[in-house]
Amino acid sequence: MNKNNEPCAPRLDKRLACAANFVREGATVADVGTDHAYLPIALCLSGRAVGGVVTDINKGPIDRASENIKAHGLEHRLCAMLTDGLCGAEKYLPTDITVLGMGGELIAGIISRAEWTKDRRIRLCLQPMTHAEILRKYLADNGYSIVDEALVREDKIYQIIVAEYSGRTEEYTLAELYFGRINIDRGGVELNDLLCSWERILSVRIAGKEGAGERADEERELQRQISEIKNKGETK
């Protein structure tokens, strides 16, 4: 609470703050899988977003979101909807859509069920907890171009992907699907640590598969591409 007994703007952690920075000034936001609605509340209170809609498929989270929205006096700017993904959110004409803290497959599914996001004016800010490679592949195959990316370190390294519909399909290498072409080009400590953690994951997977007499061609290829990226980084 501030000195006028009004609740303070929610303090965003680094992951949410990084995603917030990709939302454009004057946005009408749609925050999918909002849970507490901290991100859209902070965006409205800072003036970056004019308003919009928050959705969640579960009643507990959407009730929590509604309470928080009311507590901040934003009920005239943010509407809370109990719905699957973006179903029904189109009527609020969102310009910037945030889908954070869910699996990459689930995020891809949510976008695929909302054909109306194939609109060059709409920006998607996405943060997959797992399977970033499935999400990037979906975007690349379906005409969404990745316009920016970031790696954020908190308890682990999170990937944030910013995409806009361009109608062009894109070819990515395996490593680009997993870690992002823009992230790889930028390099840095977070990228290096992410690559090192994947080297450990891949060693275990390869040992498991090959120990069981199975082929691990994709894992070996990703391992090779990771070494190449790391070697290039060292010679930069």
Ligand SMILES: C[S@@+](CC[C@H](N)C(=O)[O-])C[C@H]1O[C@@H](n2cnc3c(N)ncnc32)[C@H](O)[C@@H]1O
């Ligand atoms: C881990 S929380 C993430 C909350 C917030 N977006 C964040 O990143 O801090 C995931 C939320 O997504 C919601 N969710 C899962 N599947 C969904 C779907 N298909 N449509 C809308 N919400 C969904 C869950 O109910 C949950 O509240």
